[in-house]
Amino acid sequence: MAPDVDGDGNGLPSRWATMRAGLTTRLLLATGVLVFVVAAAYVALGVALTDLSRARAGATHSVQEVNVARDVRRLLIDMETGQRGFIITGEPSFLEPWEIGRRTLPERVATLRNIVDDPQQAKRAEQLETDSLAYIRDYSVPLVDAARRGEGWVRGIPASEDGKRRIDSLRRQLDGYVTTELALSAAEQADADNDYRRATFIAAGGLAASVLMTVVISIYLTTRVVRPVRRTAMTAERIAAGKLDARVPETSKAEVGVLERAFNSMAESLQHHVGELARLSDEHAALRRVATLVxxxxxxxxxxxxxxxxxxxxxxxxxxxxxxxxxxxxxxxxxxxxxxxxxxxxxxxxxxxxxxxxxxxxxxxxxxxxxxxxxxxxxxxxxxxxxxxxxxxxxxxxxxxxxxxxxxxxxxxxxxxxxxxxxxxxxxANAQARADLVASRARIVAASDEARRRIERNLHDGAQQRLVALGLQIRLAEASVPPEQPPLRKQLGDIVSGLNGVSADLQEISRGIHPAILSQGGLGPALRILARRSAVPVDLDLGVDRRLPDSVEVGAYYVVSEALTNAAKHARASVVKVGVEAEGADLHLSIRDDGIGGADAAKGSGLIGLTDRVEALGGTMAMSSPPGSGTSLLVKIPLEVQ
The missing domain is CATH 3.30.450.40 (GAF domain)
Incomplete structure (x- = not known):
């Protein structure tokens, strides 16, 4: 369907030409006026509020200066009273407020000088600081020191009149400073009140103007936009209720008319595609459920x-x-x-x-x-x-x-x-990969265990036996040494002792590689020996009285061994409870200590290697190690290893 062409014949769709001169232009113009009014009101309000904030800050600062000046006056009075009481009575207790004033007064007058913001007041504050320090340095401290020495002139009229003259001068300076600052504070407060009234008036005027403009725009929008849109919304509700053939009448050629025509087009498209959307939704939901399982x-x-x-x-x-x-x-x-x-x-x-x-x-x-x-x-x-x-x-x-x-x-x-x-x-593919991984890990663990077993046999039957034979030969040589050569006999004895130590160390190493008792006696005797050698006392509950598959026994042995080693190194435990039970088709291990807890497999504690070994046997290992509550390992290994 060809678009309508406007009267000028320029080929533009007439509805867009109408829109440019219709609702959009009016709304833009009204909105521009409203924005200008509100912006002007906000700018004026911002200026007024800035002045108000500055005036209030000045008033607050004046109050702070007055408070500091009053502190200075109080300290001067306390010093004057304290030194006079000490001179008259000789009681040292009168000097406590004097000492406080002597230490505090320089800091307070310096504070007053630093916070003053009026140039004239700044000069007064500097003069006040100079006179206050001179009073302490030239009069008060020498007077008190002389009174402590018992000099009689401190009670004389000249000393008293000099002190009165100095303190009266300081009081007059402080009274003048406070009076002036209070006047400045009152002026600042008056400015703040004026700024507040001006800000209130500006805000009220701006609000009234914006409300008026908003009412005018609202009336216009209600008649030209809201009613057609509401009619369109009611039609949309009918469509949402399932009446997909509902349509809205086209009442305008401007933007609202474009909306009405677009809405009708959308309704037709919705009616056409709703079935397809429902189907796709069901299909995607089904795919999500299956993907979740995978x-x-x-x-x-x-x-x-x-x-x-x-x-x-x-x-x-x-x-x-x-x-x-x-x-x-x-x-x-x-x-x-x-x-x-x-x-x-x-x-x-x-x-x-x-x-x-x-x-x-x-x-x-x-x-x-x-x-x-x-x-x-x-x-x-x-x-x-x-x-x-x-x-x-x-x-x-x-x-x-x-x-x-x-x-x-x-x-x-x-x-x-x-x-x-x-x-x-x-x-x-995932199932095959998991199966291949489990089989590969099992082969690696089995090869590692066999290598450990072979190394242990080679050490025991080879190097260890040769060390024993060499020790016997040296013993024979020691026995044949003449009595007149005791140093040689001692050297041979030391060599035999060293060989015995090396043999013991080698035996201990071979046990760590693969304990012979595990191959000869099975899991039960191996765990008993492991418990006796543990640095932490072990409470062993052994519920296995038969031989198990080699891979299961080796895996269980190393789980218990590593757990006891970790408890001795890190747990600070007083006892470790080890439970072993063959129940049904699985071997169950439980290792619990009463240590500090907080074990983390990611910190290189050996738990990752144990987990790999257990999972390679088709088993599972769960660890619980809350801080302060000890560490617990629960291991399940199938007795029929795949």
């Missing part, structure tokens, strides 16, 4: 069952299957979903020659055929769609969906299935 590492059979059900519900199919292709040309049913009827059991081998899975396997691409009914469905022709499941770049299997031929699956069915088969492939 991300959590749930078992493959659980993921397969969920995918089969979700695809069946999304496509409205009669039956869905997940098939794993076998080398003999058949397929194994790993999951199935059926709207009604008996399902083919999981694990069943089925032929795929005449099914949609056949071309999927041959081409590695989605396929669609008309298929005869499977045994689970009533006899009829079915629309069948299948998509490959790729794992590691190869076709692992397929997912198929069937629906009655009279209501075939949509053309996009294959693409929808492919979104789910990607998740299935990820789940299969």
């Amino acid at each position: 991300a959590r590492g749930r078992p493959s059979d659980e993921v397969f069952a969920a995918v089969a059900q979700e695809v069946g519900l999304v496509l409205g199919a009669e039956i869905t299957r997940i098939l794993r292709f076998e080398a003999d040309g058949t397929a194994t049913v790993t999951a199935t979903w059926l709207r009604a009827g008996e399902r083919v059991p999981t694990g069943t081998r089925i032929p795929i020659t005449n099914t949609v899975a056949g071309p999927v396997r041959e081409t590695g691409k989605p396929a669609r055929i008309t298929e005869e009914s499977p045994p689970e469905l009533p006899g009829s022709a079915y629309s069948a769609v299948g998509a490959p499941i790729m794992v590691g770049g190869s076709v692992w299997g397929a997912m198929t969906a069937l629906s009655r031929a009279d209501r075939p699956l949509p053309d996009v069915a294959a693409a929808r299935i492919a979104e789910f088969t990607d998740l299935v492939g990820t789940a299969v």
Whole structure:
């Protein structure tokens, strides 16, 4: 449909030309006036408030200066009273306020000089500081020192009159300073009151003007915008209630008219796409549920069952299957979903020659055929769609969906299935990766244990035996040394003692590499010896009286050994409780200490290595170590290691 052209014939749509001279222009003009009025009011208000703040700050500062000046006067009076009382009575207690004033007065007059802001007051403050310090330095301190020495002139009239003259002068200076500062404070307060009244008047005027402009604009918007928009909103509510054929009448050619026409166009589009949006929402929700299972590492059979059900519900199919292709040309049913009827059991081998899975396997691409009914469905022709499941770049299997031929699956069915088969492939790859990782870790642990066992045997049967034989030979040589050569006999004895120490050290090293008692007597005797050698007392509760698989015994031994070592080094524990029990198909270990807790596997405590060893055996290890409450390890190792 061609756009309308304005009267000038310039080819522009007439509705946009009308809009430029319509509601937008009026609103922009009114808004500009309102913004100008409000901005002017705010600027004037800001200036007034700045003056008000400055005036109040000046008044507050004047009060502070008056308070400091009064402190200076009080200190001078206290000094005068204290020194006079001491001179008259000779009691040292009268000098306590004098001492306080002598120490404090210089700081207070300096403070007064620093905070004064009026030039004339600044001169008075400087003179006051000079006279106050001179009073202390030239009169008060010499007078008190003379009184302490008992000199009689301090009680004479000249000394008293000199002090009175000095203190009266300081009082007059302080009274004049305070009086002047109070007058300045009153003036500042008066300015603050004037600024407050001016700010109030400006704010009231600006508010009244903005309210008036707002009322005018509101009336205009109500008639030209609000009513049409409200009518449009009511129509939107009808559409939201399910009446997708509702439309709003077009009453204007300006912006509101454009809105009404756009709304009607949107309603038509919404009516057209609402079904598609609902379908996509359901499909995405199904994908999220399946993706959550994959991300959590749930078992493959659980993921397969969920995918089969979700695809069946999304496509409205009669039956869905997940098939794993076998080398003999058949397929194994790993999951199935059926709207009604008996399902083919999981694990069943089925032929795929005449099914949609056949071309999927041959081409590695989605396929669609008309298929005869499977045994689970009533006899009829079915629309069948299948998509490959790729794992590691190869076709692992397929997912198929069937629906009655009279209501075939949509053309996009294959693409929808492919979104789910990607998740299935990820789940299969994850499961294979986990299995490969567990097997690899188990092989590494087994090889490490075998290497430890071999090194221990070599040390015991080789180097250690040679050290013993060498010690015996030296003993024989020692016995044959003539009695007249005792130094040589002593040297040979020292060599034998050193060889015995080396042999003991080597024996201890071999036990750490792989304790022989573990291979000979099993887990129980090995743990008893480990408990006796522990630096921390061990309360051992041993519930195992039989031999276990070598890998299980070695793993359990090193878990307990590392836990006892950590308790001795870091836990500050007084006792460690170790429990060992073979229950059902698992070996359970519990190691608890009463130490300080706060163990962290990330800080190199050896717990990461123990976790790897336990998990390589298919077991689990949980640690709890709250600060101040000790450390607890709970380990479960399957007795039948895969």
